Amino acid sequence: MSNIIESATVDDIALYLQREEGLDLAHAREQAKLVIDGFIDMQEKGLIKGWYFDEQSHLELLPSDSAMKIIANQK
Numbered sequence: 001m002s003n004i005i006e007s008a009t010v011d012d013i014a015l016y017l018q019r020e021e022g023l024d025l026a027h028a029r030e031q032a033k034l035v036i037d038g039f040i041d042m043q044e045k046g047l048i049k050g051w052y053f054d055e056q057s058h059l060e061l062l063p064s065d066s067a068m069k070i071i072a073n074q075k
Contacts, residue, residue: 007051008059010033010036012053014029014032015028017031047063047067048064049064050062
């Protein structure tokens with residue numbers, strides 16, 4: 001999993017939002033773009049390496065090594 005950079009596209013997330021939230025296509029794409037923008041912001045800040053849908057169709061974030069160190073130090 002550590003090689004994932006991005007595997008859930010705007011279209012993938014829009015389809016998920018249509019299915020799970022009942023949004024129409026235009027609104028789902030708009031919301032998906034906002035989600036991706038947030039992910040890119042987190043990636044640029046070094047918090048995550050990427051994002052993906054897991055086997056249960058949950059959208060997951062892949063934390064960066066530095067974020068994992070911060071989490072480990074808070075436990």
